[in-house]
Amino acid sequence: MVTSNFEFNKFALLLSKYDYKVKQYDILAGVVIGLETTHALVDIGLKKVAFLPLQEIYVKVPNEPKEVLDMNFVGEFLILYLNKRTNQTIVSLKQIHSLYLWERLKQIDLKNTIIYAKSEHSIGRGKILDFNGLKLYALNLHIPKYYRRKREKRFFIPFKFLEIKDFLHVVQVNAKLALFNKSSINLKLNETYKGTIISIKIFGIFINLLGLQCLLHISEISRKKLLDLTEFYKPGEQIQVQILYKDIGQGKVFLTLKEVNSIPPRQL
Structure with missing residues (x-):
């Protein structure tokens, strides 16, 4: 059995003293005591050294452990797999890194x-x-x-x-x-812009403004009731519209024509 004499292994004495049973997903301090082509050997204070596979060393898998680890590297290791029958223990550095990233993300x-x-x-x-x-x-x-x-x-x-x-x-x-x-910052409420008609639906017209698909609802086109929008508009046509409302949470922009032109649209 390979062992180390580093200070962290005083923790092993505490584990034995209080009869603590190491289990999966525990996080223990350890030191790298061996580097192989496909894995590293880690002393985490147990009876046998733990194995740190290549794919569990870092979030970006290195070509070999020596690229990111040195002998006597000291850190925290997560118990990834614990075989009680063979006493084989697999640990992970990558999972520790992911946990820290997760905590940073929440901030x-x-x-x-x-x-x-x-x-x-x-x-x-x-x-x-x-x-x-x-x-x-x-x-x-x-x-x-x-x-x-x-x-x-x-x-x-x-x-x-x-x-x-x-x-x-x-x-x-x-x-x-x-x-x-990013794009809607340039679209100001109540301002008028020229947009391109993308498609025409029964309920309104979708218009491209600065790369955003915006909705011009049929109720905002004319003060008079319009039954068939295709009689007045066609895809690819450019029209002047006004920004009525921006829904930042849903990522939607609603337009109006009522204030741009108070008369019914010209029939094409």
């Missing part, structure tokens, strides 16, 4: 902060993202088509926090809200 002003996370891979109806080693999740409906269609991998996308489930360590983010917050 961020989530409501007003926009972050840039790296796209990793698709899963279900969304994408897994990497934010400084912390894994985030975004539904596809919260990611613009431009980013969903990009062929290159691991590109950065701006995101705004949507929901944090502390008890599950799950973070949901929204790229559309982040882009909305």
Whole structure:
């Protein structure tokens, strides 16, 4: 058995004295006492040394342990796997790093902060993202088509926090809200802008303003009742509209034509 004489192993005496049973997900102080190609050997005060696999050393897997660890490296290690029958213990540094990142994340002003996370891979109806080693999740409906269609991998996308489930360590983010917050700053309430019609629906018209899809509801087009908007407008046409309301939380902009032009729109 390989052992070390570092001061942290006084903790082992305390474990024995109070008959403490080490269990999975405990965090113990330890020291690296050996470096192999695929793993490191760690003394955490138990009867046998623990194994630190290559993939559990850091959030970005190194080519070999020596790239990020030195002999006599002292730190905290999370018990990832404990086999009582063989006394084999697997520990993790990566999980400790993730826990610290999680605590730092909770200190961020989530409501007003926009972050840039790296796209990793698709899963279900969304994408897994990497934010400084912390894994985030975004539904596809919260990611613009431009980013969903990009062929290159691991590109950065701006995101705004949507929901944090502390008890599950799950973070949901929204790229559309982040882009909305950046672009909507230039859209002032009650100001008039020229926009391009994207599509026409029964309930209103979707208009592109500074890259944002804004809604011009049929009730805000004319003081007179309009039955068929396609009689007056067509996709691709540019029209003057006024900013009626901005919903920052939902990432939506509502427009009006009533104050821009009080007469019914010209029939094309």
